[in-house]
Structures are given as structure tokens and as C-alpha cells.
Amino acid sequence: MSEHLTILPILLPLIGGLLLLLPPLGTNLVRQRAGALVVAVLTLGCAIALLLQSQQAGIQLYVLGNWQPPFGIVLVADRLSTLLVLLTSVLGLASLLYASAGDDRTGAHFYPLILLQLMGINGAFLTGDIFNLFVFFEVLLIASYALLIHGGGKQKTQAGFHYVALNLVGSSLFLFALGILYGTLGTLNIADMSTKVATLSDGEKVLARAGGLLLLAVFGLKAAMLPLHFWLTRTYASACAPVAALFAIMTKVGIYSIYRVHTVIFGANAGDLAFMAQPWIWPLALLTLLAGSIGALASPNLRELTANLVIVSVGTLLVSVALQSKAATAAGLYYLVHSTLVCAALFMIADLIGQQRGKACDRFVMSRKVRQPALLGIMFFVAAMAVAGIPPFSGFVGKVMLLQSADSTSEMFWAWPAILISSLVTIVALSRGGTTLFWRRSSDKTQADPASPWHIAAVVVLLAAAPLMVVLGGPITAYTAAAAEQLHQVPASLDLLLPGGSS
Amino acid sequence: MEAVYAICVGLLTFSGVFLCLRGRTFPVVMGLTLLSYAVNLFLFSSGRLKLDGAAILGTSYSYADPLPQALVLTAIVIGFAMTAFIVILAMRARADLGNDHVDGRLPPQPEAKPRRKKEHA
Numbered sequence: 001m002s003e004h005l006t007i008l009p010i011l012l013p014l015i016g017g018l019l020l021l022l023p024p025l026g027t028n029l030v031r032q033r034a035g036a037l038v039v040a041v042l043t044l045g046c047a048i049a050l051l052l053q054s055q056q057a058g059i060q061l062y063v064l065g066n067w068q069p070p071f072g073i074v075l076v077a078d079r080l081s082t083l084l085v086l087l088t089s090v091l092g093l094a095s096l097l098y099a100s101a102g103d104d105r106t107g108a109h110f111y112p113l114i115l116l117q118l119m120g121i122n123g124a125f126l127t128g129d130i131f132n133l134f135v136f137f138e139v140l141l142i143a144s145y146a147l148l149i150h151g152g153g154k155q156k157t158q159a160g161f162h163y164v165a166l167n168l169v170g171s172s173l174f175l176f177a178l179g180i181l182y183g184t185l186g187t188l189n190i191a192d193m194s195t196k197v198a199t200l201s202d203g204e205k206v207l208a209r210a211g212g213l214l215l216l217a218v219f220g221l222k223a224a225m226l227p228l229h230f231w232l233t234r235t236y237a238s239a240c241a242p243v244a245a246l247f248a249i250m251t252k253v254g255i256y257s258i259y260r261v262h263t264v265i266f267g268a269n270a271g272d273l274a275f276m277a278q279p280w281i282w283p284l285a286l287l288t289l290l291a292g293s294i295g296a297l298a299s300p301n302l303r304e305l306t307a308n309l310v311i312v313s314v315g316t317l318l319v320s321v322a323l324q325s326k327a328a329t330a331a332g333l334y335y336l337v338h339s340t341l342v343c344a345a346l347f348m349i350a351d352l353i354g355q356q357r358g359k360a361c362d363r364f365v366m367s368r369k370v371r372q373p374a375l376l377g378i379m380f381f382v383a384a385m386a387v388a389g390i391p392p393f394s395g396f397v398g399k400v401m402l403l404q405s406a407d408s409t410s411e412m413f414w415a416w417p418a419i420l421i422s423s424l425v426t427i428v429a430l431s432r433g434g435t436t437l438f439w440r441r442s443s444d445k446t447q448a449d450p451a452s453p454w455h456i457a458a459v460v461v462l463l464a465a466a467p468l469m470v471v472l473g474g475p476i477t478a479y480t481a482a483a484a485e486q487l488h489q490v491p492a493s494l495d496l497l498l499p500g501g502s503s
Numbered sequence: 504m505e506a507v508y509a510i511c512v513g514l515l516t517f518s519g520v521f522l523c524l525r526g527r528t529f530p531v532v533m534g535l536t537l538l539s540y541a542v543n544l545f546l547f548s549s550g551r552l553k554l555d556g557a558a559i560l561g562t563s564y565s566y567a568d569p570l571p572q573a574l575v576l577t578a579i580v581i582g583f584a585m586t587a588f589i590v591i592l593a594m595r596a597r598a599d600l601g602n603d604h605v606d607g608r609l610p611p612q613p614e615a616k617p618r619r620k621k622e623h624a
Binding site: 145161171 | 550599
């Protein structure tokens with residue numbers, strides 16, 4: 001059993017999703033709900049077991065069909081991927097909890113789609129093969145297309161068409177890049193590619209550089225890097241709350257892929273092509289931070305504000321990619337986990353506030369009082385403090401670690417002001433929004449229904465991370481440091497990743 | 504052969520990109536389809552172009568790389584599903600929004616020139 005643990009986070013949601021479509025479960029929403037929750041809990045259990053196993057026994061290699069790498073398909077569970085699989089499972093569970101309160105009624109096949117999306121995300125994190133990365137990207141994307149328009153409505157169709165068209169162009173670019181890289185390197189296994197890059201001839205190097213940078217553009221589109229981020233705000237703001245919360249990890253899939261491709265394949269051992277994306281990532285990271293901050297100040301409602309905060313978090317993570325050191329990657333991973341959970345929580349809180357404010361929804365205008373000002377206020381306050389990076393919560397630790405990892409003066413000169421000013425802007429935008437949402441009341445006395453316990457449970461699961469990640473800061477930072485070490489030291493684990501030698 | 508192939512891929516990509524930048528959903532869908540054709544041809548060529556090469560061992564003296572063929576097959580299947588989805592989405596958008604513009608609303612029409620009044624009629 002334990003040898004097959006690596007593939008379970010992919011298989012469980014897949015089989016679960018299919019079973020939920022079939023008669024005994026598929027005919028009844030309550031059974032579907034229970035089934036999906038069971039599958040999500042099982043996946044979470046597997047993710048925890050896999051994380052412990054990969055921590056104790058080192059990198060787990062799962063060779064599908066026993067075709068030895070570099071020729072067959074492999075799944076690789078190292079510290080980085082298991083951490084992200086765990087994060088996805090927690091987020092998936094919270095999203096299902098939230099949806100159980102009634103958002104699942106507004107459209108068909110909500111639970112199977114969520115589970116298939118979880119399968120795609122877990123697969124993208126676990127695969128050790130760049131073509132399978134493409135396949136899992138498509139799986140998670142096609143599920144996300146359907147989830148985005150879940151519930152229907154003009155706004156969703158409109159945002160949905162942009163999202164689908166953009167991502168289809170992105171997929172074409174991905175395949176072009178794969179074609180170029182396979183044509184020059186002759187392999188698609190990530191570990192094998194990393195050994196081949198340094199041995200290319202001059203002509204092939206130009207092609208490989210083009211392929212690598214095309215991949216950066218594709219991952220930049222998924223991650224919402226600056227010139228490619230315009231789709232994000234509208235898409236995330238129009239999706240329904242549990243879906244938007246789950247989407248919070250999709251930008252991180254892009255960031256993960258940039259880490260994987262541009263530190264492993266085009267990393268320190270790539271000869272002339274080492275760190276070739278860095279000159280591009282630096283300015284784009286800073287500009288993404290700037291664009292996200294300006295967007296946050298200009299947002300008319302809390303959902304769009306949160307979507308812009310997602311862009312800010314992507315910018316911060318790109319700074320950690322651009323810094324390239326192990327310390328920066330470790331800080332980036334910590335920040336990645338924190339920002340995913342908190343942004344997801346903010347999407348849910350925005351929806352809760354919107355439900356209780358009647359017609360004004362979550363727009364920053366005067367409106368009737370929310371039904372549960374204390375509960376929602378505390379949730380919003382904790383999430384806002386965490387996302388802005390104010391001391392007792394996890395955002396602070398993540399940002400401090402990231403600031404500390406900039407060693408040279410020029411790095412500090414660019415990274416520090418960008419991150420600090422974006423945090424300040426976040427505080428300004430959130431406090432402006434929060435005061436309007438909670439304190440500018442009209443005389444309308446109608447009362448909305450209080451939030452359902454499912455809603456509160458989901459938000460609490462996500463928000464608990466903010467203090468917990470500080471309390472458990474020691475073990476978590478040690479873990480992310482070890483994950484960064486593993487990511488930067490691929491040659492050390494090559495024997496394990498390529499037992500049959502390179503092709 | 505290489506030149507014809509390259510020109511073919513290039514032309515398809517060019518047409519695909521051009522159509523993707525149009526304002527109505529139908530040309531955009533056509534553009535995405537052409538792009539996926541271009542991608543499939545391009546992927547196929549990444550194993551080098553070869554005439555009369557067999558992809559299975561033991562059947563011939565000259566062999567072609569089988570991997571790109573498998574990749575193209577996967578890409579075709581995925582491309583097919585995605586095209587089907589976006590066609591349906593475009594039709595849904597046409598029904599929901601009342602027009603087939605990609606932004607969901609028609610750009611403001613330039614105002615027609617006011618007709619000159621006949622003053623001495």
C-alpha cells in the first residue's frame with residue numbers, strides 16, 4: 001500500500017469524481033455531498049501520509065507501468081510537491097465544506113468537477129515529466145472552465161469566454177515550447193532534461209532558450225504575471241465563492257512550475273543557459289506587485305480587492321523566484337502556503353459579507369448592517385492582518401523571511417521597497433474597504449439569514465492557518481528550507497530520479 | 504520537405520494568431536482551431552521529419568521517433584475537447600449576452616455624419 005501512496009492523491013479524486021456521477025451517488029445531492037467530503041478527507045489523509053513518507057524516506061519515485069525513467073512516465077514526490085499536495089487537499093476540503101451550505105445547488109455536477117480539479121492540481125504537483133505537466137494542466141483547466149460558469153449568469157459567461165480563450169492560446173504556446181525542448185533535448189523527463197541542457201551545441205542552445213522562455217510566458221499566464229494578469233480580476237471576482245477559493249491555488253501552480261523549470265532545468269547546472277529567465281522575472285515581479293497594489297486601491301468591491309491581493313501575492317512570490325537563492329525559495333514556499341489559504345478565506349468572507357448586506361452585496365457603498373458584525377468582523381480582521389503582513393500572523397513571518405533572504409545591496413534596493421510599499425497599500429485598501437463594509441450603515445433594518453455553520457467551518461479551517469503557521473513556525477520553516485535545498489540540489493538526487501541512467 | 508513543412512506550420516500559426524485577435528467569437532474559435540493544428544504539426548516535427556520510417560521495432564531498417572506521435576495524439580484529443588467546449592461556451596455567450604462580441608457588448612459605433620440640411624429647398 002505504502003508504495004502506491006504517491007499516486008493516491010491523483011487516483012482518489014479521479015475515482016471519487018467518477019463514482020459521484022454514477023447512480024447510487026449521482027442521483028442525490030446529499031449523497032454526492034457526503035461522498036465528496038469523504039473523498040476529500042481521504043485525499044487529505046493520503047497527502048499527510050505522503051508528506052511524512054517523503055520526509056522520512058527521501059524522494060518517492062513512482063514509475064507507472066514499470067517503464068524505467070527517462071523513457072516512462074514518472075511521478076516524483078519530493079518535499080516541495082508533497083507540501084503543495086497537502087495544501088491543495090486542505091483547500092479542497094475547505095471549499096467543499098463551504099459549498100455544502102447551498103452553493104452546490106446552483107448548477108449541475110459541482111462535486112465531480114471539484115474533485116477532478118483537485119486531481120488535476122495534485123497531478124501537476126506530482127508529475128516528474130513535463131508533458132504530463134501539460135496534461136494535468138489541461139485536466140485542471142477544463143474542470144476550472146466548467147466550475148467558473150457554475151451558477152450561470154451573464155457576468156460569468158462573459159468572464160468565462162475570456163478565460164477559456166486565453167488559456168487555450170496558453171496551451172498552444174505550452175505545446176510549442178514542449179516541441180522545441182523535445183526537439184533539442186530529446187527527453188521530457190525533468191531530471192533528465194536538467195542533465196542534458198549543459199551539453200547542447202550553440203545552435204541548439206538558442207532553441208532551448210526560446211523554448212524555456214516560452215514556458216515562462218505560459219506559466220506567467222497561469223500565474224498572472226504582469227502583462228498577462230488582466231484576466232484574473234474579473235474571472236476570480238465573478239466565480240462563486242468556493243470556486244474562487246479553490247482558484248486561489250491555480251496561480252500557485254504557475255509559480256510552482258516556474259520554480260520547477262527555471263531552477264531545476266535552467267538552474268545552476270545549465271551551463272550557458274543558467275538562470276536565463278532571471279533578467280525577465282525581476283522587472284516583471286516588481287511591476288506585478290505595482291499593478292496588484294494599484295488594482296487593490298481601485299477595487300470597487302471586496303471580491304475584486306481580494307483578486308488584486310492574489311496578484312500582489314504572485315508578485316511577491318515572483319520576487320522570491322527572482323532572488324534565486326535557497327533562502328529565498330524557502331521563504332517563498334512559506335509565503336505561498338500562507339497566501340493561498342488566506343486569499344481563499346478572504347474570497348469566502350467576501351461572499352458571506354455580501355450575503356448579509358442584501359442588495360449592496362460586497363460593494364464598498366453604504367448599506368444595511370450585516371447580521372453578524374462581530375463574527376464576520378473578526379474573520380475579516382484576522383484575514384486582513386494576515387494578508388497585509390502585520391505581526392501576530394503568518395504573513396508577517398513570510399514577508400520577513402523573504403526580506404531577509406535578499407543579501408546583496410541591489411537586491412535589497414529593489415525588493416524591499418516593492419514588498420513593503422505593497423504591504424502598506426494592502427493595509428490602506430483593506431482598512432478603507434472594511435470601514436465601509438462594517439461601519440457605513442443605512443437605516444434599513446431588514447435582517448439577512450445568519451451564516452450557516454458549514455460556511456463558518458470552512459472559513460475557520462482556512463483562517464486557523466494564520467496563527468498556526470506562526471505557532472508551528474519552526475518546523476514549517478525547517479521543512480520549507482529542506483524543500484528548497486532539495487529543489488536547488490537536483491544533481492544530488494539524480495541517481496534516485498534516473499535509476500536507469502540518462503537517455 | 505522541411506521548407507514546405509515549416510511554411511505550412513508558419514502560415515497556420517499566422518492565420519491562427521490573426522483570427523484570435525478578431526472581435527467576434529466565431530473567428531476566435533476558428534483561430535484557436537488553426538493554432539492547435541499548427542501545434543500538432545509542429546510537435547510532430549520535433550522528432551525530425553523522416554520518410555518511410557517505422558515507429559515499431561523490428562519492422563524496418565529506418566525508424567522514426569514514436570514519442571512525438573504519441574504526444575500529438577494526446578494533444579489532438581485534448582484540443583478536440585477544448586474546441587468543443589469553447590464552441591458551446593461561445594453559443595451560450597451569444598444567447599446570454601445577446602451578441603457575439605468577445606467582450607459581451609458591441610463597441611460603440613462611430614456616429615454617422617449628420618446629413619447636411621438642404622437649406623434652400
